[in-house]
Amino acid sequence: MNNARRIDLIFEDDDIIIRSMWESDIDYFTNEFIKLGWGNRKDTLLLYFREQCSFERDVLVAEYKRVPAGYITLIPNAKRGPFFDMNIPEIMDFNVLPPYRRCGIGNRLMDCIESVAKSKCKHVTLGVGLYSDYGTAQRMYVKRGYIPDGSGVWHGNKNLVPYENCVNDDDLNLFFIKQLAE
Numbered sequence: 001m002n003n004a005r006r007i008d009l010i011f012e013d014d015d016i017i018i019r020s021m022w023e024s025d026i027d028y029f030t031n032e033f034i035k036l037g038w039g040n041r042k043d044t045l046l047l048y049f050r051e052q053c054s055f056e057r058d059v060l061v062a063e064y065k066r067v068p069a070g071y072i073t074l075i076p077n078a079k080r081g082p083f084f085d086m087n088i089p090e091i092m093d094f095n096v097l098p099p100y101r102r103c104g105i106g107n108r109l110m111d112c113i114e115s116v117a118k119s120k121c122k123h124v125t126l127g128v129g130l131y132s133d134y135g136t137a138q139r140m141y142v143k144r145g146y147i148p149d150g151s152g153v154w155h156g157n158k159n160l161v162p163y164e165n166c167v168n169d170d171d172l173n174l175f176f177i178k179q180l181a182e
Contacts (some may be wrong), residue, residue: 010060010105010112016105018112021049021071028068030088032097048073048093058116062096062105072109076120079159082151082159083125083179088177089117094137101136110144118180127154127173146176 011018026049030042051057058074071093078090091113096106118125128134128141130153153160156171166172 014048017063021061047059064100072113089120089124106150127175131168146178149175149177
């Protein structure tokens with residue numbers, strides 16, 4: 001596969017580098033996720049890399065002191081939820097490995113992906129899970145100016161009606177939108 005990409009290095013300071021995903025990141029993150037008990041994500045990461053190469057998805061990787069520490073992805077047109085097919089970019093699959101949290105990596109990844117989104121549209125959207133593991137992300141999104149879209153809770157690609165039973169898993173989401181600064 002070709003590592004050539006329209007976004008290469010987009011941010012660098014003494015500790016953090018934000019760059020496009022490299023093919024070698026697939027095995028690195030897969031192994032780290034397995035060690036953490038998060039399961040094997042190799043097929044998903046390979047798909048992201050292929051979509052990056054074909055300009056269907058932007059994938060940014062953060063390195064902390066030259067070690068891959070997290071990633072975030074952006075699709076140009078939401079494929080699910082209340083913004084489906086409205087030509088609004090959607091941030092998807094945002095991960096910072098636990099040893100690298102609270103180092104500014106998450107906010108730096110968000111700064112960079114929002115900059116990419118701004119080149120496509122004046123808004124960006126995302127869905128966030130509702131159980132406690134997502135608490136830090138929920139708070140960060142609100143602090144960054146994301147607001148709930150008002151459509152309520154979604155499971156998968158279905159808007160749940162009041163009193164409908166659901167499972168509180170990774171597919172249970174509340175969608176947010178942010179207007180990007182002019």
